[in-house]
Amino acid sequence: MFRLLPQALATAVGLLAFCAGGARADGLADIQKSGVLKVGVFADFPPFSSVGADMSLKGYDIDVAKALATGLKVKLALVEVTGQNRIPYLTGHRVDVLMSVGKNAEREKVIAFTQAYAPYYIAVIGPKATDVKGASDLADKSISVNRGTLEDTSLTAAAPKSADIRRFDNYSAVMQAFLSGQVQLMAVGNDVGAQVLAKHTDIAPEQKFQLLSSPDHLAINKEEPALLKVLDDAIDGMKKDGSLDKVSTQWLGKPLDPKDLVD
Amino acid sequence: MLDFSWLPDALTVLASGVATTMGLIVVVTVLGTVLSIAGAAARRSRSKGLRRAVGAYVELVRNTPFLVQLFFIFFGLPGLGIRLNAVTAAILAMTLNMTAYGIEVVRAGLEAVPKGQGEGGAALGLSRTRVFLSVVLPQALRVIFPALSSQIIIILLESAVVSQIAVRDLTYEADLLQSRTFRPFETYLVVTGLYLGLATAMRRGMEAGAHRWIFRGR
Amino acid sequence: MDEFSTSDIVINLLLAARWTLALTLVAFLGGGVVGLLILAARIDPRPWLARSANGYIGLFQGTPLLLQLFLVFFGLPLLGLQIEPWMAASFGLTFYASAYLAEIWRGGVEALPKGQWEAARALGLPRSACLRLVVLPQALRMTLPPAVGFLVQLVKATAVTSIIGYAELMRTANAINNATFEPFTVYGMVAAIYFALCFPLTAYARRLEAGGQHRFGR
Incomplete structure (x- = not known):
């Protein structure tokens, strides 16, 4: 069967056909229309996001995601992602927002970042x-x-x-x-x-x-200025009213230090 | 649309991934073959305890996933104070796996050699070990080789999951590449093609080797 | 972090094992259906059809399952399909199983005496009816032991789908392990659960094989 490399490759190509995705409106409009904020989180990244004894997710990221959804007056849908699939999930509009994303030049070419919301x-x-x-x-x-x-x-x-x-x-x-x-x-x-x-x-x-x-940012798709602004404002709000400090104290053992949120 | 513009810059890391994967396979092939022969001999030994122990090991490995074995060895064993680095853990898991199948292959090969052959050797005054190594084993190899070489290919394909404990094999390099190129499909397509090429080349190489050394004169 | 008791771990793992079983069943049944089609193509007199089927089998038996899953997972979205990890896992394992089952069954078909075909054709049955009524039933029965053996391989293969994010037994184990830091316990239990699933099947396959007169080694 291994004498068949050329045939196998031909079959592989035969199995595939390709097309590209089309343009989309701002993510904020989609979120408000559907009434659901889809947030991509890890399942194995304590204390930011990990499972509890009842297998539900908990952690710093989960608390922040809940607050974001409440602020937008929509339901929260947590989508478990892996390091490999999360950016494709975002660019494929499977999720609206990714949590715990470190900012770097390579990633900035394909996705957009809010201000930092957690120290890393x-x-x-x-x-x-x-x-x-x-x-x-x-x-x-x-x-x-x-x-x-x-x-x-x-x-x-x-x-x-x-x-x-x-x-x-x-x-x-x-x-x-x-x-x-x-x-x-x-x-x-x-x-x-x-x-x-x-x-x-x-x-x-x-x-x-x-x-x-390398503090954690929220990541969203490029060219969604309305969504970016809403999320940045929400983080500002959580910083001002002290709720982000509370999350930090609970999961990281101490209040936020603004210095830790600088890239 | 598919985008392969990243490929020229990726050739070095892909080559290093191929080298690591092939390095693992070579080491595991040698260790696994030797241990399979030893294990098969142990299953024919006169000690009941030894036969049972080898049998239990074979069942345990054949009835649990390779990925679980790998994680148990790498993450679980430190709980017993046994700390192995990722490459050692991968080699251990792959060798244990190959040997569990190899023992059965070698055993079937040995059983295919007529009993009289061994008895003839013994009648010539050769020792048990000597009879096994120079009379029984060479004949058994003709049966063993094709099955064992399939097993080596299977181990090559299974080895892709050692990337999960950060062994820098071909799949690990693919994971890293796609996180930089953001072209996961194209990256994995290329790497899948590389595995197919490796499997094909190894299969052909082993067939050629077999014709030259084992089936010679047939 | 310490809120998991040992019984929590066991219960959550057992609950997750349901998804391992569900995936195995889907892949075995789906793979059986697709596998029959591949088999029919593989033994078709038209060379291009037989060669394509052979290429399909070679592709899935010559590349790592992990990479196949990645290609399905990242490839189908390129076709405009929204795909969840469980769908990618089901599709991927179905293709994988179909290639292996087609190859196992082909062994059975080719082992049948040629007279079976000729007699059926002499009765005026069209080729497809020969295949369906005469050849396949015998070939499937004859190859039951290796098919059950492959089922064991399939149960183990489901563990790899954890890597693309399908929440079966292995992925649940990883999540629990990262919350409890008790890898020895967690992966030890996981190995025990897989063993409990696989060993009875292995034993059954062996009994079938010992009972039948035909042997199909892999």
Whole structure:
């Protein structure tokens, strides 16, 4: 059967026909007309969005999405997305808004961003007793990090040569190494960090300093100025009335710091 | 419309993905073949405990998905203090998988060799191991080879999911590429074609090798 | 984060296993129907039809299931179809199953004595009636063991659909694992559930095979 490469390829092409999508009106009009705001969220990204014991979604993103829908006076429909499919979901108008999207130049070519609504940064965390204020203090200290991640790259770039960077292959291991004292410090995103800060008060871990900040934005399709404005206003409103601070305190363990929302 | 303008810039990463995938397959083929022969021998051994243990392993692996085995090894085993990096975990999972099928293949091959052949060897005063390695196994290979080479192709195709534990194989590179090009369909189409090409080339290579070394003189 | 008790984990996993079963059934039945069409084309006297069917089979047996699912998932929207993960999973696995089933059944058809065809044709039956009334019933019965064996492969294959976001057993396990950080427990249980689904089928296939006189190795 493997002698049939040319035939197989011909069949593949035969199975496909192609067409392009047409132009659309502003997403805001669609949302108001249908009465539903479709928001794309992860199912496995605590504490922003993850499942509870009843398998319903909860977290920072979910609370913000609920507030957005309430503000627009429409129903909320949460759509579970994966890292692979979420941008195609948005550009294919399967969802109106994506949550937890970091802004970068490549993405800006295909989608639009609101202002930041949640902090996402990589920080060095250590016990209160350890005196670390910046990257140069990492000299001769042992630090756990998840291998090959953004944390790893930014830590490796920032730390002095004598820093003992121990690379693990998943977050449980990174956290366990730190909590069990195998390493003095750990470098993680604030999503993972929040769980450590909240859970294990016995060694009094605290955040020492940030390595890199890439706050989360809402993402929408390009050329939807009306929707963009409504969402930006909604975030402004939540910042002013303190509701975003409440969400942050509940899921990240502390109120918002405006500095953390700067790209 | 389909857009392949990203392809020229992507050739290097695709090549590196192909190299990783093929590297995994080569290592797993060697380890898996050796372990399959050892496992099949163990299933013929005189120790009941050993036969049972190998049998249980074969059933366990054949009746659970490869993806679950991979996640259990990579994410679950650290709970027992066993920490493997992604590539090692992938090689372990793939080898365990290939061996579970390979043992049955080798066993069927060994059973196809007439009993008298082994007895003849023993009558010449050869040791049990010697008889197995120089009399029984070479004949069994003629039965084993086609089935085992199909198994290697299957492992190649299954290996695409090791991208899920961040092994930088061909599928992982495709995932990264599509998150930059925003052309998922075209990216996966190209990569699917590459897998088809790899599978075809491997199949032909193994057939040619078999004619040269195993079925020689036929 | 700690609100999951062990029984919560078990119950949620068992509930999710229903979707694994549902997908398996849809794919097996859908794959059976499509597979019969592919089989009919594959053994058709018109060379272009037989070759196309052969190409179809080669395509699905020569590329990773994960990539097939990606192509369906990202490809159908290009045709203007809105597609949910469960639809992509059903379509993808149906195509996948049809290729394997067609190939299994072809083995059965080709193993039938030529006289069967000739006798049926001599009775004046048209080709399609021969196939439907004489050849297929025997071929399907004869190939029951490998077909049941493939069903096991299909149950395991459903795990891959977790990657495109279909909330079956494996995807639910990943979501729970990320909320509980207990991978050893979660993936251990998942493996046990898959084993409980697959092992009886494996045992059944083996019994069928031992009972029948025909052997169809894969």
